[in-house]
Amino acid sequence: MTTLRSLRLAWIAVVLALIAATGFAWLRQPDDDEHASYSRHLQSAQALDTRLNEEVAKSRLGIVNHYDRLVAVWDDIAALERELGDTPSLVDATGRAEMAPRLAAYRAALRHKETLVESFKTEQAVLRSSVRAFPLAVARARDATRDDPAAAPFREALTQLEHDVMLTLVAPSRLDAERARCALVGLDSPERPMLPATLSACARGTVAGLDARRDLVAPVLVHAAVVVERQPRVERLVSSIVTQPVRARASAVLESYTASYERASASSRIAWLLVYGLVIAALAAGAADIIARLTGSKRALEDAHTRLSNALAELRVERDREMELAALKSRFVAMTSHEFRTPLSVILSSAELLEAYGDRWPREKQLGHLRRMQDSAKGMSRMLDGVLLIGRAEAGMLELTPRPVELHPLCDELVEQARLLVGSERRLDYVNTAPEEPVWLDEKLLRHVLTNLLSNAFKYSPDDAPVTFVVGHKDDAATFDIKDRGIGIPDEDRDRLFEAFHRCANAGSVPGTGLGLAIVKSALDVHGGAISVQSEIGRGTHFHVEVPYRQVDA
């Protein structure tokens, strides 16, 4: 019962743990959509950076000649940056702490890149204008002096400048740049220095007629200066933009984010494993509980069945006893009605006759009636004794009280008694080979046994048939053999021979109570003795009795 209860408690505990673990696992379960979108954002951040670089390069090379696409890519990057601000909930505190500086670094790189890109656009626009305008200005200056033979050196200088400037534009080598700058300085007017002071070391040549052509030269110089100055600046900007570690920073964020995700999903896996384990445990506990309950109820059923069977058996025994008792009672009533009524009616009639005729009857006849009355009363008394004895035996009240008994004097006395009772004319062969010394026996019980057997032997045999009574001994028991040559016992009565009030079918009119042999059996049972019978109808009966000595421990 306690096993069942503890099983039940264990089962409930497991189920509660399962619910808790499921909730926990559910909470720890990384949001897959969130994860997918965040890692996609991080990957796009890298891809977009590459696209931005590509757009910058295209713009720089003049493949794309407007900034809308660059702006569009940047808008995407800015939108992505906002998205990346929302760190997914699956990232734990450690992950956040690790990601925060990396995200900040990514943002810083982006901010710097944004500034660089804006500068690039601005500088690139100016550079492009001048790259377009410069050859036109040169062409215009050359065109204006075409007809002047004296301007040949001027035109030569223009051509040289154009060549050098264009070279710096397409192949910005240090040497070309220096040459271009020197050529520029050669054309520059002293009052409007447009080049950095570092270039003043370059040799200054003079070109004839320069002052007169100031208006023509000015745009050439302006644009040349722009190209020479801004070309390397734009190249530097492009180089800075491309080398901005945005991609690496985004990659670093992705790396720590991925680590966080791995951690989260690992702990989620463990949590789910716990859940699965608990599910199995719950199932097992539930199954065990059910099995235990089934087993328990089966056992209870069997117990109940056994109890019921026992009760039924007891009831049967009870009923049988009741029936036996009822039978006994009815036999007793039948017996008493017959056995008691007869002597009573004898007594009554003798008493009535004596009352009416006693004074007129002779003495002999009066005595005869008085004797009959006495015999009847004695018979009734004997029968009552027997009934009481049987009653005591059946109630288990017959007690064994062994005492040293000398079998010779006892048996002699019993034989004497029997002879007195049946008359001296009946023959009794008596042999006693029992030991002379006293043996331990219950004398009272032995008297009941032997008296009854002897009396029966005489009662159920003809007057002329002798009765043999042999007393002997065998090991630690006394043996008694009583033989008669009487009517015998029918086979059908053998089984119930020792039952109280049972009388054999051939008992006929022989007076008897049916108690004798029942008393014999009861007495022997108490004493631990045994009785066997050999009998033949019309030839006689032989009872063999063995009574063990009951040496009482001193």
Added chain:
Amino acid sequence: MGLGAMSAARVLGIATVAAVGLACTPTPTELEQERRSRLPDSAFATSEDPIEPIPTRTGADPRKVALGRALFSDPILSGNGSTSCASCHVLSEAGIVAGEARSTHPRDDTGPYNVPTVFNVAFNARFNWTGRFATLEDHLRALLLNPEVMDAGTWEELLPRVRRKYERRFVEAGYPSVSEATLIDAIVTFQRSLVTPNARFDRHLRSEEVLSEEELEGYEAFKSVGCISCHQGINVGGNVFQRFGVMEDAFEGRTVGRRDMGRFLLTGRPSDVHVFRVPSLRNVAVTAPYFHDGSARTLEDAITRMAAVQLGYVLPGPQVARIAAFLRTLTGEYEGVSVGESRR
């Protein structure tokens, strides 16, 4: 990867330009045409036109646009109930206050900012002359709460005012309720719908219309002079910052005030002094005056000054006239009516 190849192609291209320049004495326009005709569609040649037409359709939800339009012109958004967005951006007047350089932005010693048109803001990369705002949402949020502009007070004060009048219309427009986000979204959705397609130039780009000789020459000049370097893309500008006065000092002989400092006010970088967002030239013919301070009253004035201070050119009168003719072809239509129709 292809960078080396590109550089080689460039050498070739520029050498060609130089050769052409030596061989004859063409006008700048002729030279540009020459260059275009001589250069095949190679990697060096610009593979795209620098200006793209404005799409004729916006995918905006008409219910939200209608709601945004109502809010745009409703003075309850302002703190004193007298100013609406439309007070400065008059849609019938090309999205500005006609002919005035008026702005209620924080004033300084040199006068008000010129109000930029609200048309085609959808295609701008940044907003305001200094490019302070990266999104229209940020821009609107700041202007609503700016005590110098709308002075709407706090959101706690503004939203109940809007809610009383517009609660039902917001729900009808598909918004869950009136909130900061939905109010901003409604107005910005409307702003994004303010596009002016079908300019004659766009129709020309789509080969639907033939421009006049002068207009085409103007476009060529616009490109060859170098205006196109900044004024490019779908909005012919609006997507790049540039210093006002690259070649010359744009403020020569004038008092320079805070207003003229440009992006420097925002970044504090010396390189950002006088740097402004390059404005869009869409509808430029009908959105005078020009420049951040409205100091150029006419298109021709603006072209001349721009060529001088930005490009180092003194453009001759006919050239200016041609470019102006081209710029007039950039005037589009709003809801089927030519922008600024009432003014012409």
